[in-house]
Amino acid sequence: MPVLHNRISNEELRAKMLAESEPRTTVSFYKYFTIDDAQAFRDALYQAFVALQVFGRVYIAREGINAQVSVPASRLEALRATLSDFHPALDGLRLNIALDDDGRSFWVLRMKVRERIVADGIDDPTFNPGDVGEYLKAPQVNALLDDPDALFIDMRNHYEYEVGRFENALEIPADTFREQLPKAVEMMEAHRERKIVMYCTGGIRCEKASAWMRHNGFNQVYHIEGGIIEYVRRARELGLPVRFVGKNFVFDERMGERISEDVIAHCHQCGAPCDSHTNCKNDGCHLLFIQCPDCAAKYDGCCSVSCQQELALPQEEQRRRRAGRESEARIFNKSRGALRIRPTIADPE
Numbered sequence: 001m002p003v004l005h006n007r008i009s010n011e012e013l014r015a016k017m018l019a020e021s022e023p024r025t026t027v028s029f030y031k032y033f034t035i036d037d038a039q040a041f042r043d044a045l046y047q048a049f050v051a052l053q054v055f056g057r058v059y060i061a062r063e064g065i066n067a068q069v070s071v072p073a074s075r076l077e078a079l080r081a082t083l084s085d086f087h088p089a090l091d092g093l094r095l096n097i098a099l100d101d102d103g104r105s106f107w108v109l110r111m112k113v114r115e116r117i118v119a120d121g122i123d124d125p126t127f128n129p130g131d132v133g134e135y136l137k138a139p140q141v142n143a144l145l146d147d148p149d150a151l152f153i154d155m156r157n158h159y160e161y162e163v164g165r166f167e168n169a170l171e172i173p174a175d176t177f178r179e180q181l182p183k184a185v186e187m188m189e190a191h192r193e194r195k196i197v198m199y200c201t202g203g204i205r206c207e208k209a210s211a212w213m214r215h216n217g218f219n220q221v222y223h224i225e226g227g228i229i230e231y232v233r234r235a236r237e238l239g240l241p242v243r244f245v246g247k248n249f250v251f252d253e254r255m256g257e258r259i260s261e262d263v264i265a266h267c268h269q270c271g272a273p274c275d276s277h278t279n280c281k282n283d284g285c286h287l288l289f290i291q292c293p294d295c296a297a298k299y300d301g302c303c304s305v306s307c308q309q310e311l312a313l314p315q316e317e318q319r320r321r322r323a324g325r326e327s328e329a330r331i332f333n334k335s336r337g338a339l340r341i342r343p344t345i346a347d348p349e
Contacts, residue, residue, distance in 0.1 A: 024055075024070040026098035026105040026252065027079075028229065030117065030204040032064040032129055033089035038113045041087075046111045048082050055106035057251075059117045063129065065090075066117035066204055068252060070106045096202050096229040098250070098257065105252035118204055121178030122212070133210030133221030136197065138234040141224055145243050150195040151188070155180060155206045156249070159288065163256060163265045163275040164228075164246030166199065177205055184209060185216045195220045201248065203227040232259055247275045267292035269299065282307035284322040 035041050042060045049058070049069070056069025071079045076095075083090040098105070136144065144150040145167060152169040154161050161171045172187065174180040188196055196218055198206040203226050210223040224231050228248050235242045246264045247256040255277040267274040267290055274292040281301035289303050302308040310318060 022072045022074060024103035025073050025076050026070045026101045027095045028068040028202045029093055029095050030066040031089055031093055035062055038062055042111055042113050045086060048086065049109055052079055052082060055109050058111040059114050061114045061117045064117050094226055096226055099229060099232055100257035102254065105254055118208060119178055120181060120208060127215050129208055129211045131211050131214050132207050133214060133223045135225040136222050137225055138231050138238060138240055141231055142240055142243055144195065144197055150197055151191055152197045153184060155198050155200045155209045160249040164244060164248050164259060166244055181209060181212050192218060195222060197222045199224040199227060201227050202229050265290055267295055269295040280307050282311045284310060284318060
């Protein structure tokens with residue numbers, strides 16, 4: 001029976017990836033469609049991806065698939081063909097090609113079956129996720145950015161919004177996507193007659209959010225086809241002004257794609273202009289936060305003096321202190337002025 005999961009250490013896998021001579025291409029894709037047997041679908045797709053030397057993160061559920069992967073550049077079209085042949089719903093699937101790619105986004109393939117491909121908290125049996133808002137292409141996005149009757153709604157997390165966003169876009173102040181959905185309805189209640197434009201990184205969250213807004217009686221609902229990634233790619237191809245400002249946060253080792261030269265965020269330690277996310281180097285913390293080069297040197301890549309001091313302790317003492325602590329990643333939520341515990345950054349809730 002073929003091996004259907006990784007059995008090699010992360011350190012060895014990362015070293016092998018860094019030693020590769022062929023460049024890799026990072027792509028993301030998603031599709032809402034019904035999968036009758038998610039586990040069987042997962043196992044077959046896993047074998048197909050292993051054969052193509054695909055690395056990355058793939059979530060499969062009865063409602064569809066959500067993936068962020070890297071593939072050897074020479075096999076990109078083979079990946080596209082594999083998906084088209086694998087299931088009719090994936091034929092002609094849009095692949096969002098990374099905008100700022102060093103080819104080192106992933107070094108292992110992780111494919112999981114989940115209840116939902118995006119945790120939404122919706123339990124209304126009358127909700128139809130297929131009744132989505134109108135798709136917008138790059139020229140239409142730019143036109144609506146200049147329309148005083150249009151409201152742009154960012155359906156990403158705070159730490160994504162903090163480093164980059166569309167001009168004048170509104171943040172939905174909630175910790176997770178499941179909390180954002182009812183909050184978006186509440187915030188837009190006074191704007192039912194306006195054009196509601198929703199966006200996210202690659203389209204998966206804003207597509208479902210647009211359906212939820214329509215389910216709640218909003219009629220003029222739009223969402224950006226392919227999210228920020230596809231908008232920027234097409235705007236550049238067409239020679240249009242790119243109206244996204246700053247950096248697009250991504251859920252892999254890069255932690256961001258530079259879209260414009262504007263730096264709209266600040267170091268969480270000294271307040272200097274900076275939009276580079278990092279994880280605290282203390283294994284007992286791993287806080288996700290923004291840190292400038294000067295503070296990285298001053299604190300040895302740690303988020304605080306206490307973490308810096310703990311990092312300097314013998315490994316055995318560090319392990320003793322870590323015992324019993326939360327295993328989830330911690331993320332600095334500047335909008336609430338506090339640290340919070342939430343799932344690992346691999347999860348764009």
